[in-house]
Amino acid sequence: MRDDRGRQRVIIEGVRPAVDGGRFPIKRTIGDELIVEADVFADGHDALAVALRYRAESVPQWTEIPMEAIGNDRWRAAFPLSNIGQYRYTVTGWVDHFLTWRRDLIKKRDANQDLRLDLLIGAQLIEKAATQAPKEVEQALSRWVKELRATDAPEADRIRAALSAELAGIMAKHPDRAQASLYEVEFAVIVDREKARYSTWYEMFPRSCSTKPGVHGTFKDCEKRLPYIASMGFDVLYLPPIHPIGKTHRKGKNNAPTSRPEDHGSPWAIGSPDGGHTAIHPALGTLKDFRRLMERARTHDIEIAMDIAFQCSPDHPYVKEHREWFRIRPDGTVQYAENPPKKYQDIFPLEFETDQWRALWDELKQVVDYWIEQGIRIFRVDNPHTKPFPFWEWLIGEVKRTHPDVVFLAEAFTRPKVMNRLAKIGFSQSYNYFPWRTTKAELTQYFTELTQSDVREYLRPNLWPNTPDILTEQLQHGGRPVFMSRLVLAATLGASYGIYGPAYELGEHLPREAGSEEYADSEKYEIKRWDLDRPDSLQEFIGCVNRIRRDNPALQRDGSLRFHAIANEQLLCYSKRTADGSNVILVVVNLSPHHVHSGWLELDLASLGLDADQPFQVEDLLTHAHYLWQGERNYIEVNPHSAPAHIFRIRRRVRTEQDFDYFL
Numbered sequence: 001m002r003d004d005r006g007r008q009r010v011i012i013e014g015v016r017p018a019v020d021g022g023r024f025p026i027k028r029t030i031g032d033e034l035i036v037e038a039d040v041f042a043d044g045h046d047a048l049a050v051a052l053r054y055r056a057e058s059v060p061q062w063t064e065i066p067m068e069a070i071g072n073d074r075w076r077a078a079f080p081l082s083n084i085g086q087y088r089y090t091v092t093g094w095v096d097h098f099l100t101w102r103r104d105l106i107k108k109r110d111a112n113q114d115l116r117l118d119l120l121i122g123a124q125l126i127e128k129a130a131t132q133a134p135k136e137v138e139q140a141l142s143r144w145v146k147e148l149r150a151t152d153a154p155e156a157d158r159i160r161a162a163l164s165a166e167l168a169g170i171m172a173k174h175p176d177r178a179q180a181s182l183y184e185v186e187f188a189v190i191v192d193r194e195k196a197r198y199s200t201w202y203e204m205f206p207r208s209c210s211t212k213p214g215v216h217g218t219f220k221d222c223e224k225r226l227p228y229i230a231s232m233g234f235d236v237l238y239l240p241p242i243h244p245i246g247k248t249h250r251k252g253k254n255n256a257p258t259s260r261p262e263d264h265g266s267p268w269a270i271g272s273p274d275g276g277h278t279a280i281h282p283a284l285g286t287l288k289d290f291r292r293l294m295e296r297a298r299t300h301d302i303e304i305a306m307d308i309a310f311q312c313s314p315d316h317p318y319v320k321e322h323r324e325w326f327r328i329r330p331d332g333t334v335q336y337a338e339n340p341p342k343k344y345q346d347i348f349p350l351e352f353e354t355d356q357w358r359a360l361w362d363e364l365k366q367v368v369d370y371w372i373e374q375g376i377r378i379f380r381v382d383n384p385h386t387k388p389f390p391f392w393e394w395l396i397g398e399v400k401r402t403h404p405d406v407v408f409l410a411e412a413f414t415r416p417k418v419m420n421r422l423a424k425i426g427f428s429q430s431y432n433y434f435p436w437r438t439t440k441a442e443l444t445q446y447f448t449e450l451t452q453s454d455v456r457e458y459l460r461p462n463l464w465p466n467t468p469d470i471l472t473e474q475l476q477h478g479g480r481p482v483f484m485s486r487l488v489l490a491a492t493l494g495a496s497y498g499i500y501g502p503a504y505e506l507g508e509h510l511p512r513e514a515g516s517e518e519y520a521d522s523e524k525y526e527i528k529r530w531d532l533d534r535p536d537s538l539q540e541f542i543g544c545v546n547r548i549r550r551d552n553p554a555l556q557r558d559g560s561l562r563f564h565a566i567a568n569e570q571l572l573c574y575s576k577r578t579a580d581g582s583n584v585i586l587v588v589v590n591l592s593p594h595h596v597h598s599g600w601l602e603l604d605l606a607s608l609g610l611d612a613d614q615p616f617q618v619e620d621l622l623t624h625a626h627y628l629w630q631g632e633r634n635y636i637e638v639n640p641h642s643a644p645a646h647i648f649r650i651r652r653r654v655r656t657e658q659d660f661d662y663f664l
């Protein structure tokens, strides 16, 4: 043990929040307050002072704020996260001899004990502090030393001086911290912009945006689609890769391993003689057109998210120019990509174990930098789990160092630990198992885990009821009620969610074959023409749900999610509320697409901020119906054929001085 450690009596442990003991940063968004807690104690009974230290990454000086004892040797303090970027925090604590002395002096005075010696001990403590304090403080403290030592003055006056709040205040500001303990880990928090936490995504294939049948859509056609997307309340428009598509091993209709000359291929088969990851598919338009689309989207409060798929069609320029970045088999051919059991014969994976890995990393970062230069700030990353973790940790860290506003969504449908690690190393949002969690037990268990365990500190789920790769069995068979209920679940369980449209709002539900989750005649391999004006479109319903999300801040975070009991396996009930309780939302979803279900809710009133004896009003934000409820038990009925869910806003009764009630 180092000499100076032997006299450090304060123990600090259990600092929270932390991920893996501080190995990874936690995540928050701008404007949040970070509440930090720690167990801090020492041997014996001495009084302690504990401080939270924090600083923005770019600022070398620490700011300190006192932590408050909240019982059982646990301490708490909070600091504001006013800028995006990274902050650091840690905890320090020391034995406060003056505070100990003062506390004991009060006890001894109350027990009528002799205090003469204690007053002299106090004077000594103050004297020592004075020698270490600035000149003006030293003078003030010296006056107190004199007063405490004035043995000829009445004892009551000396005690009053010793216990004066002013003296306590000055001593607290100038403590003796020579033996302070400092927690050895500096924790980090990534502060993102709000979009990283609360976002509403719409995925769309630009090549299907033309209104003319069979004609390849362009960015200009996408522009015309923007008002439609905005009418549904989406704020992120995610486009599958927009780069040139290879011809070698191009896939045909329905994932056929061979194509016909008229087939357009999968957009994820990136690269052709027209260029690679920084080029644009000539049929979509030019870079100028793309930049214009981004600008136009912004006028609708929509941001364009770009797909980053680090893989190459056999025709990608890298394949010729950098053979060393691919795994060459003994016969001289390159191994195509797989995500078993899926086979991607039209793409080559990059070989990260190459001796030239550094050059490969730099090149891939340049791709991201290039699109950032063009104005992109949101990336949906394809299959990140098939590339090494150190690569992503480096890439995201480097990007966010200069562009802390960039958001990365990890598209990794894989094992939980792998998905969690990707979130820990920097991905701002993560796809997850929501599409396959369908029963009440599954949804309750999964979302309790995501929002109430340590996972919440680093993984922000983004919920997708469908994607071009995922047409779940439930969507195939449940009809319109399931499309509506899954949308409500995604939009209210998740602060971030997305749909692949127009397939979703138009209720596209036919699989390629029985037992498959692939769409029949999937848009991944061909151009589609969607009839957006169909009367059965969910456009309006989706717009309404997204408006509810926008108007109710409770739905813009995940941490407050609570499930409420109801004795019916087909009814799921949960709530979310803002920290100050001013906005409380209660959702009841009928999970059955076929039957009306009813039951008695057993509300956890405390989690809703309600008293058992006070009536409260619930307003269904989907239908605007109002009900007056009281207590835990309230009857509910949900008809999947009209609306398979209620999204209630809870309003508490407020009584004015004139005894007039209203609901807030």
Ligand SMILES: O=P(O)(O)O[C@H]1O[C@H](CO)[C@@H](O[C@H]2O[C@H](CO)[C@@H](O)[C@H](O)[C@H]2O)[C@H](O)[C@H]1O
Binding pocket: 251, 255, 266, 267, 268, 269, 270, 309, 311, 339, 342, 343, 344, 345, 346, 347, 382, 383, 411, 412, 413, 468, 469, 524
């Ligand atoms: O492997 P995942 O299920 O996570 O899917 C993602 O990555 C796939 C590979 O990029 C991508 O697959 C599509 O593109 C491939 C390359 O062109 C093609 O072979 C596949 O048939 C096609 O589905 C998938 O869309 C993406 O979400």
